[in-house]
Amino acid sequence: MKLNKNNYRYDFPIIANWVKPNSKVLDLGCGDGELLNYLKKERNITGYGIEKDPDNWLKSLKTGINVLQVDLEVGLSEFEDDSFDVVILSKTIQSMHNTEEILNEMLRVGKQVIVTFPNFGYWRDRIQSVQGVMPKSKELPYSWFNTPNVHLCTIKDFDDLCKLNRYKIVDRLVLTDTKSVRFFPNLLGALALYNLVNR
Amino acid sequence: MTLKKNIGIVKPEIFKSLNPLRLQSGKILKEYNLIYETYGTLNKKKDNAVLVCHALTGNHHLAGRYSSKDKCPGWWDNLIGPNKPLDTNKFFVIGINNLGGSDGSSGPKSINKQTKKPWGADFPIVTVEDWVNSHEALITSLNISKLAGVVGGSLGGMQVIQWAIRFPEKIKHAVVIAAAPNLTAQNIAFNEVARQSIITDPDFNTGNYYETNTPPRRGLRIARMLGHITYLSDDVMESKFGRKLKNKNYQYDFKTEFEIESYLNYQGDKFAKEFDANTYIRMTKALDYYDPSNGSKRNLSKVFKKIKSKFLVISFTSDWRFSPGRSKEIVKALLDNNIDVKYAEITATSGHDAFLMEEPRYHTILKSYFNSML
Numbered sequence: 001m002k003l004n005k006n007n008y009r010y011d012f013p014i015i016a017n018w019v020k021p022n023s024k025v026l027d028l029g030c031g032d033g034e035l036l037n038y039l040k041k042e043r044n045i046t047g048y049g050i051e052k053d054p055d056n057w058l059k060s061l062k063t064g065i066n067v068l069q070v071d072l073e074v075g076l077s078e079f080e081d082d083s084f085d086v087v088i089l090s091k092t093i094q095s096m097h098n099t100e101e102i103l104n105e106m107l108r109v110g111k112q113v114i115v116t117f118p119n120f121g122y123w124r125d126r127i128q129s130v131q132g133v134m135p136k137s138k139e140l141p142y143s144w145f146n147t148p149n150v151h152l153c154t155i156k157d158f159d160d161l162c163k164l165n166r167y168k169i170v171d172r173l174v175l176t177d178t179k180s181v182r183f184f185p186n187l188l189g190a191l192a193l194y195n196l197v198n199r
Numbered sequence: 200m201t202l203k204k205n206i207g208i209v210k211p212e213i214f215k216s217l218n219p220l221r222l223q224s225g226k227i228l229k230e231y232n233l234i235y236e237t238y239g240t241l242n243k244k245k246d247n248a249v250l251v252c253h254a255l256t257g258n259h260h261l262a263g264r265y266s267s268k269d270k271c272p273g274w275w276d277n278l279i280g281p282n283k284p285l286d287t288n289k290f291f292v293i294g295i296n297n298l299g300g301s302d303g304s305s306g307p308k309s310i311n312k313q314t315k316k317p318w319g320a321d322f323p324i325v326t327v328e329d330w331v332n333s334h335e336a337l338i339t340s341l342n343i344s345k346l347a348g349v350v351g352g353s354l355g356g357m358q359v360i361q362w363a364i365r366f367p368e369k370i371k372h373a374v375v376i377a378a379a380p381n382l383t384a385q386n387i388a389f390n391e392v393a394r395q396s397i398i399t400d401p402d403f404n405t406g407n408y409y410e411t412n413t414p415p416r417r418g419l420r421i422a423r424m425l426g427h428i429t430y431l432s433d434d435v436m437e438s439k440f441g442r443k444l445k446n447k448n449y450q451y452d453f454k455t456e457f458e459i460e461s462y463l464n465y466q467g468d469k470f471a472k473e474f475d476a477n478t479y480i481r482m483t484k485a486l487d488y489y490d491p492s493n494g495s496k497r498n499l500s501k502v503f504k505k506i507k508s509k510f511l512v513i514s515f516t517s518d519w520r521f522s523p524g525r526s527k528e529i530v531k532a533l534l535d536n537n538i539d540v541k542y543a544e545i546t547a548t549s550g551h552d553a554f555l556m557e558e559p560r561y562h563t564i565l566k567s568y569f570n571s572m573l
Contacts, residue, residue, distance in 0.1 A: 024537070048534070054546075054560060061541055062567055068530065068542040078531045 029092035121154030209263035234303030239287035252351035307477035320406030379525035
């Protein structure tokens with residue numbers, strides 16, 4: 001798979017591929033609104049972003065995003081069942097406390113759910129663990145003492161959670177830098193992207 | 200860097216309506232006046248007008264001063280002016296004193312043409328709906344067919360909601376701050392205590408105290424003291440006053456002992472001299488009555504169906520009279536209708552009063568949003 005290296009994060013085109021044109025999208029932890037604006041441009045989507053951090057919230061507002069300052073940890077009670085075509089949680093799940101709850105909530109609110117996260121099973125992380133230190137990498141740039149991440153997982157872990165809760169995986173893509181990883185993804189992949197549906 | 204400036208000397212104007220206004224109560228106001236002020240210039244396309252709705256004790260005097268000796272500027276002077284968040288170099292800003300007010304619009308204090316006496320107790324109860332209908336008549340008289348925005352906090356925010364519901368074609372942006380879709384029982388309870396303190400003041404005389412010039416100051420004073428307690432948060436009261444004493448030691452009498460007492464007494468006295476009791480009890484009634492969805496959260500989504508404007512909704516963490524949860528009810532009903540909405544929950548210690556303060560994050564958000572309206 002060839003990816004376009006531009007200003008956007010390299011996982012954006014893959015997410016866009018999974019989003020149908022004109023969809024109604026909810027982006028949880030939308031940051032400065034970059035992904036929603038990318039999807040607006042590429043897929044003509046409409047939608048909302050949720051962002052708790054005041055600085056990021058303001059950045060989103062300035063780009064015209066419908067941004068809501070809501071704490072995801074308390075769930076998505078503002079949203080009705082099946083009220084979105086797609087709900088996205090991009091590189092945010094690892095910093096959430098109620099991980100299982102938010103996934104269930106996403107699948108309640110969205111017909112389709114996209115989750116991306118740094119793969120803690122990546123070989124560089126494993127080597128650092130074996131060396132006796134907490135892993136740091138491009139995808140996990142924090143030190144153990146200042147990381148917002150509380151629920152890191154591997155691709156195998158996430159697959160198991162999907163099985164346990166009967167989430168239906170439509171697509172799964174694993175990347176290292178900009179390249180798609182087909183062999184031993186849980187060992188060789190740095191970033192995992194899942195496309196789930198509610199049934 | 201552009202410098203924030205004050206608006207300078209301002210002058211109110213009067214809108215006289217000879218068209219009868221059918222009130223929500225069923226009564227009819229045959230004619231009425233609305234006093235208003237404008238700041239900035241209406242552009243050729245007439246698409247830069249912003250209406251600012253006032254809350255319980257506000258009026259049309261939003262910004263600027265009446266003379267160089269005027270001690271206090273308008274009540275939202277920190278927001279409105281050249282290069283301020285609501286920039287009068289760009290926007291034509293309008294402030295209106297609501298019906299039932301006492302600062303120049305028709306109200307209990309103004310003269311009833313039929314009796315040639317002040318209306319007093321006979322001035323009808325007016326509601327948020329009535330206000331918005333009368334605002335619309337004034338706006339139309341200025342040849343403005345669509346407002347760029349309607350902005351308001353607290354009871355002002357309720358008027359913004361009503362504008363969006365009642366005149367969906369005439370408002371592009373709605374900015375609803377520290378508001379709620381209706382009052383809770385606790386809020387109505389506070390209002391009733393305030394009203395009772397006024398109504399049971401012997402000077403009140405069922406509302407006819409203008410000719411004897413005996414305003415019910417004791418009642419109004421207590422009503423204001425109670426209001427002040429509820430507009431602040433426990434935290435901000437603690438940090439501002441704590442258990443600080445007026446004197447070094449306890450005096451063991453009923454004179455003012457603690458700083459907080461002194462503050463409340465001062466605020467109560469000041470207010471009782473300036474504000475009209477008949478207006479106060481009417482404004483609290485308008486708060487109590489407003490309920491576009493008749494008490495049902497589900498219904499609010501239905502009521503919002505025809506809304507065409509975009510929304511900015513803001514709440515403050517320490518506001519317990521109009522809590523963030525109440526703002527989220529508004530947001531939810533907007534989301535149910537796929538309406539464009541931005542929602543900010545601002546960390547503030549000062550309670551409901553925060554919406555009048557010049558908190559940097561709050562004003563930055565408003566400035567960014569207002570700039571996006573043009």
